[in-house]
Amino acid sequence: MALKIREAASTRFDVLALGEVMLRLDPGDGRIRTARSFKAWEGGGEYNVARGLRKCFGLRAAVCTAFVDNHVGHLIEDFIMQGGVCTDFIKWREDDGIGRTVRNGLNFTERGYGIRGAVGVPDRGHTAASQLKPGDFDWDEIFGRQGVRWFHTGGIFAALSESTAELVIEAVKKANEYGTIVSYDLNYRPSLWKSIGGQAKAREVNREIAKYVDVMIGNEEDFTACLGFEVQGLDENITNIQTEAFKAMIQKAVAEFPNFKVAATTLRRVITATVNDWSAICYHDGQFYESRKYPALEIFDRVGGG
DSSP: OOOOOOOGGGOSEEEEEESOOEEEEEOTTSOGGGOSOOEEEEEOTTHHHHHHHHHHHOOOEEEEOEEESSHHHHHHHHHHHHTTOBOTTOEEEOOOSSSSSOBOOEEEEEOOBTTBOOEEEEEOTTBTGGGOOTTSSOHIIIIIIIIEEEEEEEHHHHTSOHHHHHHHHHHHHHHHHTTOEEEEEOOOOHHHHGGGTHHHHHHHHHHHHHTTOSEEEOOHHHHHHHHOOOOOSOOTTOHHHHHHHHHHHHHHHHHHOTTOOEEEEEEEEEEETTEEEEEEEEEETTEEEEOOOEEEEEOSOOTTOO
């Protein structure tokens, strides 16, 4: 079943992402706990897709998110504008002066090296994006009158709060109504789901979202935790078994969710933090397609690499 993508001439945007965008603070080659300076970037699991498509392929991209109306919020906005992503749909929340009720998210990330793994320390409690809820965006205006060809969101944003999960469900339903392709990255993070019901809640929410997804992205762990598909005999250190396990899992998933037109994942064998075997596999229309394999691929920055 082919993906029926809306004509570019009839839409304002090629891709729209819904998710939290945080200020990433990078200590370079150092450690977070001993750093005296950080380089600032913007980043977010869902937003990164839109930014990448804009910068790499020149597509018309936009993001739906929220920030506190202060200098930090506008710094993140400036990064987004530098990336060429439209900021028209950002929701601005009043600053209470100290961040007691609402704040902007920070993400401290240090790069791994050799046997030292990468470390991420998110500081994202009660952020503006986590308080987004159904009704905050006019989807009829966005998907209908303005027009969007492809909508992307994911399990990180859905896990931020009860209301963001509800917002994702509202958004994917409305995208379906207007014929917009929906892609979703399961991106299971136990720490995010812990306070709102754990894995049981993750499965409940993601199985509801899955009904409206055209392109599902996730590895074996994601599909197991979020959708309930068990894979037997998986040895994560053997690439061939990873591939066969993914194929078996996807065949089960597509049988239960026939709306999945595409399913994809990256396949990774970690040698060290900076050297991985890397490839990808994709299911579409009853066939599996495997990418070129990149053995011993040297990694500059693991964050955002799938």
